[in-house]
Amino acid sequence: MNDEPLLLGLREPHSLQSLPLAQWDRLLRMARRTNLLGKVAVAVEDSFGVAALPAPVQPHIVAGLRVAQHQRQAIAWECRHLRTALRSLQVPVILLKGAAYAMADRRAAHGRLFGDVDILVPRGALAATEAALMLAGWATGKEDPYDQRYYRQWMHELPPMVHQQRGTIVDVHHNILPITAASAPDVDKLIAAHEPLPDGSGLSVLAPCDMVIHSAVHLFHEGELRNGLRDLLDLEALMSESSSHDAGFHERLVDRAEELALLWPVMLALRYCRLVLRTPLPESTVARAERLVSWPKARLAWLDGLYLRALAPDHPLLSSADTTLARAMLEVRGHALRMPLPRLALHLGRKAILRLFKHTSRSGA
């Protein structure tokens, strides 16, 4: 897996200059599948430029750059709309994930695809936030009353809100993990440390350490790892950018993670950035994180087995029974972290039935 042209190319963009055409074929196929074409395109553009590429490859990179550029603009436009809608709120509105990276102009945003906009507000402001959004044209998409309850009662977010004209989606969070999870973090600490954006928009982002911690929590609690590699690349970009002007960043990251009792996702993030992306990290910090989490070697080995395979680009070229099995297992694990088992079984079971019925009732175009 580590020889995959896609990974090599993202780690060492200059190496792409001498990549044979047949390897480009493989790389582009992987990149499209893993939503990383934008990152490849930006990497090429930043290191040696499209013109140096073989002719058949150029249109793909040009297309990737256009999509990345459009996405970047679209997220800015959407945040502008959000800012206007939420202007009246007296509480911090904290952008999360992709939207945060884009508006804070972090390297992690380069070449990235953005989906929904995620925001974090204090729990007490949830009703006001929802009302303000509805006034500005967003509406809750999920009509199924069970799903509504699932979101409002158990999850750490409102059901996704869809803008009636633009079709864009905003996810309003009041914590970064579901409230039923055993280790629900003290979100007040995260909110207290928020940093307003310099553009005067009134929107904020998490503090640099907290941004990494949130990204790690998100990655290792997610059921589906469709964007796993992309998320790992986000983590690596965030950490390397922060540590480039702050030599003690990794140490402070571990301290903060410990303070928030969210050390194990950060430990795994450091571990897999090193194993999958070969990110240079201070040995002592990584060792300290692993020591503090103090999981038995066997558990780490088992997780390695799951994650190293699951973080691999998912593509028929790489398919093997092993990869499929790993994903199936992680699917269960992700949810188990978020909700205690009995409630989970009910939720998953019902969803599974729904999916089955949808297919049998299809009448074919």
Add this chain to the structure above:
Amino acid sequence: MTPVATDGLVPLEHLSRDVFRVGLAEGRLALQIGPLVVRVQTVLPDVAHYLRGVYGQHPACIDPSFADFTIEVRKPSNLRRWFRRQVEFAVEGETPFEPLPRSQAPALFEWGLNWSIAASCHQWLMVHAACLERNGHAVILPAPPGSGKSTLCAALSLRGWRLLSDELTLIDPSTLALHGLARPINLKNQSIDLIRSFEPSARWGPLSYDTTKGVITHLAAPLHSVEHVRQKAQPRWLVFPRYVAGAEPLLAPRNKAQTFASFVQNAFNYSVLGETGFDATGRLIDACDCFDFEYSKLDDAIEVFDWLIEASRSPADDR
């Protein structure tokens, strides 16, 4: 983009049946469709038969050094196949659509290819429009389904106009050059009979099938269109066609600002291209004479389009 010499492209029908079938089954067959190299995989005999029939003159090879897409038409590999006979389309292992009834596999290939192009070819401004060229000038015919565009396009392609595409017009946003695909034209119901009597020598795809919309079949792109597909063209006319039963032909000049709006409504990736798309569309509208066209008889339409060519020849109208 010139094809790589070492790939040894030959017209698809020149590959031996065995090489073709095995290559196709193993996902090693590639078709050159205009500027695109498409790797195709299928074990379904009707799809193989269809491809050999309508893409017979397109360049092809086994094991291309580079392909722009890799697509597969196959039976679904899960629970679904137990409920009814179905077929699904995959591109890079992703299945963007729900499966279709098994009998529509060749149509699924075409729709899937449309989707693959529209979803990723942002090196171009892509429009849902027919596009044909004559004497170096191209006409773009944007139209929603049901406007009779495909029938009109088929007729023009059989009367001296080189077919670039009946559905996907591809425009270079900086030069406005048009890239053709010369793919089969999808026709249904009465259109099929109409074109058969219009041009008895036309080449058709080997299969037709019944759907909820009626009978569908494919008209192969004329040989001349396939042979010259790499020849670029510059846009000269934007014509919005509308079939109106019993109508006398009417070619009415169009408001340019309004045309901008109508054009953008038909452009798949206009918003992805942002200001580049805005700028390209503006220059395109500048460069073209824009018309609404109402008609009922194909012969009338041919006459009107012949007149466009005539008018473009006279010195007074030259640009």
Add this chain to the structure above:
Amino acid sequence: MPPAAERLAWKRWPDGSAVFDRALGHTHILNCLTSAVLHAKLQAPSASVERIREMIVPAGNEAVPSLQEIAESLTELQRIELL
């Protein structure tokens, strides 16, 4: 929000114009009158409706637009956030 003059890309024709709003990514099609009103308002942001009418020079034989028509154009321009 950058000032409107930098925000907008224009394509003008005798029968109307297309405007690209860089700040929000929207494309608008404006008729002749609304194009002229927008153009005038960008040149003189605090111009009154009467002043705008003075600034708009009708092409050919077109009747001078009424204050009502100009006001409606202004309302429309505000609705689509160009002003």
